[in-house]
Amino acid sequence: MKRKNLVLGMCLLLTSPYAFAQGGKAAIEANFDEKESLSHFRYLASDELMGRDPIRPEIDAAARFIAEQFWKYGAKEIEDANGFYQHIPFRLSAPPKKGEITLGDVKFEQGEDLLVLDGPAINGEHELVVIGHGLEADYAGKNVEGKIVVTNVGAPDRLSPSDLFAVGREKLALAQANGAVGIIEMYNIPSVPWNLIARSLNRTQLTIDQSKGATTIPYIWLKDLSNTHINAIGKGQVKSASLEVVGKVNKDIIGKNVVAIIEGTDPKLKDEYVMLSAHYDHIGVGTPNAEGDSIYNGARDNAVGTVAVINAARYFAENPPKRSILLCAWTAEEKGLLGSRYFSDNPLISLDKIIYNLNIDNGGYNDTSIITVIGFGRTSVDPLIADATAQFGLETTADPSPEQGLYDRSDNVNFARKGIPSPTFSLGFTAFDDEINKYYHQPGDEVDNFDLDYAIKYWKSYLLTAEKIANNPERPVWKTGDKYEEAAKALYGNN
Numbered sequence: 001m002k003r004k005n006l007v008l009g010m011c012l013l014l015t016s017p018y019a020f021a022q023g024g025k026a027a028i029e030a031n032f033d034e035k036e037s038l039s040h041f042r043y044l045a046s047d048e049l050m051g052r053d054p055i056r057p058e059i060d061a062a063a064r065f066i067a068e069q070f071w072k073y074g075a076k077e078i079e080d081a082n083g084f085y086q087h088i089p090f091r092l093s094a095p096p097k098k099g100e101i102t103l104g105d106v107k108f109e110q111g112e113d114l115l116v117l118d119g120p121a122i123n124g125e126h127e128l129v130v131i132g133h134g135l136e137a138d139y140a141g142k143n144v145e146g147k148i149v150v151t152n153v154g155a156p157d158r159l160s161p162s163d164l165f166a167v168g169r170e171k172l173a174l175a176q177a178n179g180a181v182g183i184i185e186m187y188n189i190p191s192v193p194w195n196l197i198a199r200s201l202n203r204t205q206l207t208i209d210q211s212k213g214a215t216t217i218p219y220i221w222l223k224d225l226s227n228t229h230i231n232a233i234g235k236g237q238v239k240s241a242s243l244e245v246v247g248k249v250n251k252d253i254i255g256k257n258v259v260a261i262i263e264g265t266d267p268k269l270k271d272e273y274v275m276l277s278a279h280y281d282h283i284g285v286g287t288p289n290a291e292g293d294s295i296y297n298g299a300r301d302n303a304v305g306t307v308a309v310i311n312a313a314r315y316f317a318e319n320p321p322k323r324s325i326l327l328c329a330w331t332a333e334e335k336g337l338l339g340s341r342y343f344s345d346n347p348l349i350s351l352d353k354i355i356y357n358l359n360i361d362n363g364g365y366n367d368t369s370i371i372t373v374i375g376f377g378r379t380s381v382d383p384l385i386a387d388a389t390a391q392f393g394l395e396t397t398a399d400p401s402p403e404q405g406l407y408d409r410s411d412n413v414n415f416a417r418k419g420i421p422s423p424t425f426s427l428g429f430t431a432f433d434d435e436i437n438k439y440y441h442q443p444g445d446e447v448d449n450f451d452l453d454y455a456i457k458y459w460k461s462y463l464l465t466a467e468k469i470a471n472n473p474e475r476p477v478w479k480t481g482d483k484y485e486e487a488a489k490a491l492y493g494n495n
Contacts, residue, residue, distance in 0.1 A: 023319050023467050025391050028460050031315050037459060038452060040069070040307045044280070045299035045447050052298060053284025054255060054332040055092055055206055062280055063256040066329045069310045074317035075260035075327055078348045088255035088331065088342045091209040093118045095202055097247030101184075101222065103229055104238045108222055111202040113194075118172070118207065119218035121248045122182055128241055130234040134171035134183065145179035148241060150233050153185040153221065160408065161192060165207070165336055172219045173210050182217050184241075186224035194223050206335040208342055209252060218245065257339045258329040259348060260313065264470065266322035273353055274470045275326040275420075276312045276462075277340070278305030278360035279333030279411055283441055293443040300427065300445050302333070304455055305360030308425075308462045315463050321470035326354060330411050333361070340411035344418055351415075352491050356381070356476045357422035358466050359412035364445070365427035366435040368454040371461055374399045374406050375416075375423030381469050381476045385425075388464035392457045394428070401432040416484045419491035421476045425462055427454075 043049075043065065050058045067084035077084055099110030108114035127147045132138040134151030151171060154164045168185060175183040187194060201221075224230055232238045258280070264270030282298030297303075309327055316325045326349055330339035344351070356379075371389045376382055376398040386396040399406060407413060412422035429436055439445040469476060478485040 023321060023471070025460075025464060027319050028315060028463050028467075031318060032311070032456075032460060033314075034456055037307055037311055037456070040310055041299070041303055041450075041455065042447050044303035044306055045297040045445075047295050047297065051284035051286075051296040052280060052282045054090070054281045054335055054338075055204060055253065056284055059281060059331065060256070063258050063329075063331070066258040066280060066306065066310060070258065070260040070313050070327060073314040075262050075313045078259055078261055081259055081348055084258055084260055086257040086259050086343060086346075086348060088257065088339060089209040090253045090255045090332070090338070091118070091207050091211075092204060092249075092251040092253055093207065094204045094249035096121065096245050096249075098244060099246075100244045101220070102242040104232070106229070111198060113223035115198060115201050115221040116245055116248060117168070117201065117205065117219045117221060118250070119182065119216050119248065120250065121245045122218045122243050123245065125240050125242050126181060128184075128233050128239060130230060134174065134185070136174060139174065139178055144175065146181055148182040148184055149175045149178075149180045150184045150186065150230060152230065153187045153189060159189060160405075164189075166341075168219065169207060169210055172216065176217050180217060182220065182243075184220045184222055186227070186230040187221050188224050188227050188230070190225055194225065197221075206332055206338065208338055216250075218243075255331045255339060255342075257331055257343055259343075260327045261349070262313070262316045262320055262325040262327070264322050264324040265320050269322040270324050271353060272355045272475070273324045273326040273349055274321075274466060275328060275354050275357040275415070276309050276466055277328040277330060277357060277411060278302055278309045279330040279339065280306040281331050281334055281339075283334050286443075289443045291443075296441065296443050297446045299447045299450050300362045300364045300439055301441065302360065302362055303447075304427070304450070304458065305362055308360055308459050311459050312463060312466060316467075319467075321467050323355070323470040325466070325470060333411055337411050337414055340414045344414040351418050351420065354415070354420050356469055357412055357415045357420050358462070358469065359410060359415075359422060359424045360426070360462070361410040361412075361424050362427045363429070363432070363440040364436040364438070365429055365451075365454070366433060367428040367430050368451055369393075370395045370397045370428035370430075371458065372397050372399065372426045372428050373423050374410070374426055375412070378479050378482050379421040379423060379476050380474070380479065381421075381472065384468040384472060385423075385465050388468050389461045391464060392461045394457055394461055397428070397430075400430050404432050417487060419484060419488035421478055421488070425465065427458060
């Protein structure tokens with residue numbers, strides 16, 4: 001009788017969720033629910049969510065769905081969060097109905113060689129003053145009270161598209177603080193075509209609101225590729241501008257990062273966090289394709305990544321590793337990496353406690369035998385990543401298209417800049433080719449044409465990769481000489 005009871009007890013133990021408390025591939029296989037994972041995938045990329053645009057109401061349904069899964073699986077709320085949310089003050093700014101500026105005998109028009117990016121309507125004649133790049137040091141000895149500040153776009157060491165927007169917001173705040181009535185940045189970067197910029201920005205924009213509820217001032221870009229106009233103003237040949245900006249729309253909205261934690265098991269290592277992240281937004285509704293489909297479902301970009309983070313909540317709640325897990329679903333990546341940038345600047349977990357960020361972002365795949373890690377070769381845990389993917393029959397490869405600048409185009413870069421080792425765990429691709437572009441930011445990016453067997457391998461590989469890093473006794477570090485190594489020393493200390 002005792003022998004029967006012992007056998008029965010062993011059977012119950014082996015079928016319990018704690019049977020594989022040590023984790024590993026066997027535990028992941030035992031925990032994984034294919035049907036539920038695919039159901040999450042189908043819902044997040046469904047037509048009902050209308051492409052998960054951060055400025056549409058459906059984004060709140062997506063955020064609520066992710067938060068409910070975190071709650072259901074047993075992940076915990078972070079202190080100082082709003083439940084499972086980090087609220088973000090966003091500012092929505094739509095182009096004016098009419099935008100014209102005249103400098104001397106030259107007229108600029110909205111969408112052609114003028115972009116009104118933010119701020120209220122403005123009319124009349126206003127004095128101009130040039131102050132270099134519009135940074136704090138440029139204001140020394142300058143009186144800009146009641147004038148329009150004119151600057152070069154960007155900053156000497158910040159000329160990437162994402163940098164232009166970020167530093168522009170800083171300049172806007174400085175101009176307003178110094179009493180200016182507006183700021184005009186002269187766009188003079190030939191390497192980034194103005195026509196591309198104009199198409200992208202002559203539409204509704206979303207930014208992080210730095211005004212803290214205060215009324216802002218007009219923020220404008222003018223095309224000046226040869227520096228003709230900024231030089232004329234600087235030399236006093238053009239002293240004022242005539243402006244007519246009518247029908248400018250500005251609106252405050254609240255965005256939501258979805259965040260949670262799972263406490264680690266090691267008494268010391270649990271104070272360190274491995275951040276698992278993916279953006280859950282996409283680009284919404286746009287131009288119809290040949291079939292008349294106008295909903296950009298974003299299955300590859302990035303519902304598949306969001307499901308990976310949801311699966312991590314389920315798995316690690318039942319199989320906690322030694323280090324703690326920080327789960328993050330970012331909003332507004334498609335609007336300029338805004339959700340992750342807000343968290344990196346306003347962290348709910350001290351950044352020096354986050355020892356690694358295993359981010360997910362995707363454009364698509366053209367090889368289902370591999371996992372492509374953007375940033376592979378740059379951190380000390382490459383062997384752990386390669387081993388984890390190999391256990392599910394996949395090979396890990398590095399970024400095949402460095403010319404695309406993918407590392408600096410996803411949420412991971414906001415944490416890399418702070419010093420946190422932060423690669424992006426992507427679907428397998430060997431080139432940014434026609435197969436990728438067929439789905440990247442297209443209405444055809446749907447679950448129905450996704451290789452679901454590959455999705456399952458991808459999700460499982462991500463879990464094992466995260467677990468190996470979270471259990472590894474050695475903290476991840478940047479490879480010697482990496483451009484973010486110095487930031488890591490500042491964040492974590494030289495040791």
